[in-house]
Amino acid sequence: MERETWGSKMGFWLAAAGSAIGLGNIWRFPYLTGANGGAAFVFIYLLIVFTIGISVMIAEFTIGRNTNLNAVGAFQKLKAGPWQIAGWMGVVAGFVILSYYSVVGGWTIKYILSSFTDMISTSTDTTSYFLSFIANGPQTVLFHAIFMAIVIFIVYRGVGKGIEDTCKILMPALFLLLVILIIRAVTLPGALAGIDFYLNPDFSKVTGKTILAALGQAFFSLSLGMGCMITYGSYIKSKKESLPRSAATITLLDTGAAFLAGFVIFPTVFAFGAEPSAGAGLTFITLPKVFAMMPGGQIWSALFFLLLCVAAITSAISLLEVVVAYVIDNLKWPRHKAALIIGGTIFLLGIPSALSQGAVSINVLGMSFLDFLDFVANNILLTVGGLLISLFVGWVIPEIAKKETTAHGAFPFQPIWIWICRIVAPVAIFIIILGGFGLF
Numbered sequence: 001m002e003r004e005t006w007g008s009k010m011g012f013w014l015a016a017a018g019s020a021i022g023l024g025n026i027w028r029f030p031y032l033t034g035a036n037g038g039a040a041f042v043f044i045y046l047l048i049v050f051t052i053g054i055s056v057m058i059a060e061f062t063i064g065r066n067t068n069l070n071a072v073g074a075f076q077k078l079k080a081g082p083w084q085i086a087g088w089m090g091v092v093a094g095f096v097i098l099s100y101y102s103v104v105g106g107w108t109i110k111y112i113l114s115s116f117t118d119m120i121s122t123s124t125d126t127t128s129y130f131l132s133f134i135a136n137g138p139q140t141v142l143f144h145a146i147f148m149a150i151v152i153f154i155v156y157r158g159v160g161k162g163i164e165d166t167c168k169i170l171m172p173a174l175f176l177l178l179v180i181l182i183i184r185a186v187t188l189p190g191a192l193a194g195i196d197f198y199l200n201p202d203f204s205k206v207t208g209k210t211i212l213a214a215l216g217q218a219f220f221s222l223s224l225g226m227g228c229m230i231t232y233g234s235y236i237k238s239k240k241e242s243l244p245r246s247a248a249t250i251t252l253l254d255t256g257a258a259f260l261a262g263f264v265i266f267p268t269v270f271a272f273g274a275e276p277s278a279g280a281g282l283t284f285i286t287l288p289k290v291f292a293m294m295p296g297g298q299i300w301s302a303l304f305f306l307l308l309c310v311a312a313i314t315s316a317i318s319l320l321e322v323v324v325a326y327v328i329d330n331l332k333w334p335r336h337k338a339a340l341i342i343g344g345t346i347f348l349l350g351i352p353s354a355l356s357q358g359a360v361s362i363n364v365l366g367m368s369f370l371d372f373l374d375f376v377a378n379n380i381l382l383t384v385g386g387l388l389i390s391l392f393v394g395w396v397i398p399e400i401a402k403k404e405t406t407a408h409g410a411f412p413f414q415p416i417w418i419w420i421c422r423i424v425a426p427v428a429i430f431i432i433i434l435g436g437f438g439l440f
Ligand code: PHE
Pocket: 019, 020, 021, 022, 023, 024, 025, 097, 220, 221, 222, 223, 224, 226, 228, 315, 316, 318, 319
């Protein structure tokens, strides 16, 4: 059977942007910015994204388009031997990340529905509302199941009819929702204080940890280090398409979405005197409280959580596709069987995460099971994966890399790119890994 491809360049860009733009942009980026000195953090983040981030993305597209294979198969084809560990780690990361990502995706569905109940009321204690919801085992598992069912359905339909067509609708919808919410947020009385907090750099808050946080966030947000962009790159049909330009476009869209999300969160939070450094709870605890004080708050709340849910779905399908593509290419399973069985298995794997937030006590190394998986994925799987991918492209297949990135025409930054892959990215990533384990 012929391997599937994207129907158009725009379809590919929207699918890849859909993978990149997710919970990481709308929930995690504003919160990290708030906790790390506002604009100072944004500045460092941008620097990292447009040097290391974009380079690793070009590297992943190169491997993908050159082989037209999934993450594992691509490494096996280019070079037999231990390098394929990088591909295997990607498949494992797909399983692990999606299992808990889907749990949080389920929370967003619950919050869309609950927006129309007394959750959005000034007399509701949103902290205990959130805590009692996530401790409700049957409910969290149910919403995790609904979220996974949507994701499986899309991947089941295939690359073009499923992933591409879905992203072609959902990504413009996402930007529209973002624009509507920004207009509402920045026109609230008192919004200016939030914008000031967001854009005024405070370099005194920048430490080594800030830089590590920015590096880790860059990888997670751009969906790098686990073969996602290898897999999506493998569905590119034409050699005429510029890989560097595609990577630049997707990086810009992802960074733009994260930056714009800050213009929803901070003005809203400041206008109603809430605490911007509320951290992980900012989205599920602080915002419902703020919405309750706004006229038409129920609608704004539903729109916001819909935005979060859409962003999460288009990322989750890319996580499932990494594993499904492997099973289709290497084990020759039909797509339908692969989507159902792999997706079902990931659903089961997610149940302990869903229950670990208060329903049942499941702790590993002092963390809840969900936090533990997130820790392993970000600190080990994505980072080591990214390190291996850049070394591989820079040292093992430099000739192929040069050919792939100039197949469409000139790539003036090529020498810089190669050296980022060879030295800069691996060294920087190595430092993140040490930092992640608190070794300095
Ligand atoms: N980039 C996604 C986000 O920001 C998460 C993700 C990570 C998706 C790795 C795929 C691969 O939410």
